[in-house]
Amino acid sequence: MEAEGGEKFFSLMTHLLSVTIFQNAVILNKNRSEDNNMITLSDVAKAAGVSRSAASKALHGGGGKTTKISEKKSLHIQKIAEQLGYRPNRMAQRLASRKQDIIGLIVDSQCCRLYSDILSCIEQLTREAGYRLQVGLMHDSIDAIKSYVDDFLGYDIQSVICMAHYYEFSEKVPPLFKPFKNPLFISQPATDEKFSFVSPDYHGTFRKAMDYLFSLNRRKIIYVKSNYRTPDAMARARAFRDAHLAHGIPFDEAQIYCGDIGECDTLELMTELLDDVLPMRPDALIIGNGNATLWAIRLLNSRGLRVPEDVSIIGMESWKGSQAMQPSISVMDNNPAEIAREAVRVIINNIPVESPPLHEIFVEGSLILGESCCHKV
Amino acid sequence: MEAEGGEKFFSLMTHLLSVTIFQNAVILNKNRSEDNNMITLSDVAKAAGVSRSAASKALHGGGGKTTKISEKKSLHIQKIAEQLGYRPNRMAQRLASRKQDIIGLIVDSQCCRLYSDILSCIEQLTREAGYRLQVGLMHDSIDAIKSYVDDFLGYDIQSVICMAHYYEFSEKVPPLFKPFKNPLFISQPATDEKFSFVSPDYHGTFRKAMDYLFSLNRRKIIYVKSNYRTPDAMARARAFRDAHLAHGIPFDEAQIYCGDIGECDTLELMTELLDDVLPMRPDALIIGNGNATLWAIRLLNSRGLRVPEDVSIIGMESWKGSQAMQPSISVMDNNPAEIAREAVRVIINNIPVESPPLHEIFVEGSLILGESCCHKV
DNA sequence: CTGAAAGCGCTTACAG
DNA sequence: CTGAAAGCGCTTACAG
Numbered sequence: 001m002e003a004e005g006g007e008k009f010f011s012l013m014t015h016l017l018s019v020t021i022f023q024n025a026v027i028l029n030k031n032r033s034e035d036n037n038m039i040t041l042s043d044v045a046k047a048a049g050v051s052r053s054a055a056s057k058a059l060h061g062g063g064g065k066t067t068k069i070s071e072k073k074s075l076h077i078q079k080i081a082e083q084l085g086y087r088p089n090r091m092a093q094r095l096a097s098r099k100q101d102i103i104g105l106i107v108d109s110q111c112c113r114l115y116s117d118i119l120s121c122i123e124q125l126t127r128e129a130g131y132r133l134q135v136g137l138m139h140d141s142i143d144a145i146k147s148y149v150d151d152f153l154g155y156d157i158q159s160v161i162c163m164a165h166y167y168e169f170s171e172k173v174p175p176l177f178k179p180f181k182n183p184l185f186i187s188q189p190a191t192d193e194k195f196s197f198v199s200p201d202y203h204g205t206f207r208k209a210m211d212y213l214f215s216l217n218r219r220k221i222i223y224v225k226s227n228y229r230t231p232d233a234m235a236r237a238r239a240f241r242d243a244h245l246a247h248g249i250p251f252d253e254a255q256i257y258c259g260d261i262g263e264c265d266t267l268e269l270m271t272e273l274l275d276d277v278l279p280m281r282p283d284a285l286i287i288g289n290g291n292a293t294l295w296a297i298r299l300l301n302s303r304g305l306r307v308p309e310d311v312s313i314i315g316m317e318s319w320k321g322s323q324a325m326q327p328s329i330s331v332m333d334n335n336p337a338e339i340a341r342e343a344v345r346v347i348i349n350n351i352p353v354e355s356p357p358l359h360e361i362f363v364e365g366s367l368i369l370g371e372s373c374c375h376k377v
Numbered sequence: 378m379e380a381e382g383g384e385k386f387f388s389l390m391t392h393l394l395s396v397t398i399f400q401n402a403v404i405l406n407k408n409r410s411e412d413n414n415m416i417t418l419s420d421v422a423k424a425a426g427v428s429r430s431a432a433s434k435a436l437h438g439g440g441g442k443t444t445k446i447s448e449k450k451s452l453h454i455q456k457i458a459e460q461l462g463y464r465p466n467r468m469a470q471r472l473a474s475r476k477q478d479i480i481g482l483i484v485d486s487q488c489c490r491l492y493s494d495i496l497s498c499i500e501q502l503t504r505e506a507g508y509r510l511q512v513g514l515m516h517d518s519i520d521a522i523k524s525y526v527d528d529f530l531g532y533d534i535q536s537v538i539c540m541a542h543y544y545e546f547s548e549k550v551p552p553l554f555k556p557f558k559n560p561l562f563i564s565q566p567a568t569d570e571k572f573s574f575v576s577p578d579y580h581g582t583f584r585k586a587m588d589y590l591f592s593l594n595r596r597k598i599i600y601v602k603s604n605y606r607t608p609d610a611m612a613r614a615r616a617f618r619d620a621h622l623a624h625g626i627p628f629d630e631a632q633i634y635c636g637d638i639g640e641c642d643t644l645e646l647m648t649e650l651l652d653d654v655l656p657m658r659p660d661a662l663i664i665g666n667g668n669a670t671l672w673a674i675r676l677l678n679s680r681g682l683r684v685p686e687d688v689s690i691i692g693m694e695s696w697k698g699s700q701a702m703q704p705s706i707s708v709m710d711n712n713p714a715e716i717a718r719e720a721v722r723v724i725i726n727n728i729p730v731e732s733p734p735l736h737e738i739f740v741e742g743s744l745i746l747g748e749s750c751c752h753k754v
Numbered sequence: 755c756t757g758a759a760a761g762c763g764c765t766t767a768c769a770g
Numbered sequence: 771c772t773g774a775a776a777g778c779g780c781t782t783a784c785a786g
Binding site: 050051052053054068069070073092094095096097098 | 771772773774777778779780
Binding site for chain 1: 464465466467468469470471472486487493496497500501504509510511512513514515516521527528530531532533642643644667668671672674675678697698700701702703
């Protein structure tokens, strides 16, 4: 014990000496943490000839309210720490201090473009605000979500953004987040219980699309709905009906087409879709992602129908390529950047709050017009 | 102190009693971790009337080589733990045990499809293998990468997959990963130093595309190259030249077109591209992502050139929508699933190894043929 | 088979 | 302004 400590101290000293001479070269070597030989706060304190309290204060600024240290000593300690290549042990720090600087987030690794846009913005915003984002990736697996929840709690992460609750098992997800002090959902969760969320205004944006189509004199619109019973799909269906009622235009529930797997973005699904709905002689289609749009145009053409002359198309997801298509596609833009801003604002504001109040926020979206709805735009 | 401990013990007991009666209801309430009142291993041990060692053994199976415990007692402890809603504190566990069950990964939040496909597979595979994936998300920021490296080291994560080294600053990234015992890059890093990597065989797959185009009698091929000096771009340029030499077909270096921002996937960039290369009268284009393909077809058409009659197109990124386009697009498939498998295999095998050997693995890709190259496919 | 004790690397009251 | 000491929640030799 004694011997080992001495040895380590000796090697530290040798190291310090060499550092002053061949600083760069040695630091590179040192970084390759020799097992169990990593530099700790104690090592730094010893090398600097101060107490661990002092080192802690100098390096991480903590040290309680009373611990103080002179500017000069502080700089000295910092220099030593850098020379030694000291890296704080995060586990020890968090175990000792319980500070809340990590925001957890769970998201599907194959999420839709909207979600990955939101995620990208959230990442940026949390970093700028000085928080760390710990991302739990999974795909369509309730067990994976559970294990992330356990992990987050095990790391004492109390603020968690959930972007993964739109599945067959969607109603099982929200309850898992009850143990957290500060959970926040992106899009309204599908449960009776109340949870804070920031959501695209699916209803409002869809309504804009409907009004636009009606203004173009389209009268037989097909809405290709996801078959998950998610709030977004339900909000859109509601907007579909509301719009018809408001305009006094009759419709058939069959115009809300529920595909087998949400997005009709394969040849098979789109073929099936068209077989089912073309007998209704639709003059407009509201569909999901970019691929669905590609298939729709291709297959409509192959059946002698032109876009937009015979059928208008509006996509429910904005994507960079929509304007490159021929014809360019009208799409709904859910404003991911604003959603991310609101989400980060809410969750960060909540962190110090004992029991955060309920937040239910809808972010307004817009329509990006392309050539897929009418000739002249 | 004494009083507080007693109080906590009392509430635990009350709790245990109520649990037996109203189990479900109470567990739900308990989960909402009352600040600082979270259930610890000691609480469980106390409630079960055993030592912390025994509890640790029963709940996490560790407990060194010698610590043993009877089956009956073990089950009892587990039951108590579950009733109390015990969740192990991961920080304490890792601090005490130093076990290596987390794999770190750094990736761009706006990475290309290939990378997000690989990521999705890696996530699945690491989970199946019993490891946890800790994902560091960032976008085009060397500082963010640095801070993730610090974090990982701070969490004593020694196995890290880097998918974020294709930037302006690409040669600055690999050195950051030297401190890790077990780093692995996806795609070959752009540094003189050797690092283990698993990479798509960009050269081989590109060569397949070239050979195919030559077999269709295309003679003036434009390769739209990313302007980052990344190994993939260079490997492709090499394949471009090799193919010409092998076939005895003359070419001009200007046929390797270096766009301003890598992907020519906007109206402006593609317009500029066409202005620059059309005077060469190309009969084939090898371009990046899906959007670039969309723009290429649209803009070529607007200049009176048809795909594939006048110009063949091959995309360098396979995407679900490529077959939905009109014409459907020939694309290179880099085999993300296999890349992920290799990466996970290598990194997991390395975990117990003291100084892992160098791995340099190239995964073969293939061509997915569409209508964009020639009439009859 | 079991438990008391040391230790992981930090932070932070507390006493000087 | 400074340092010795207790503690965060675990794991694991070690001694019974």
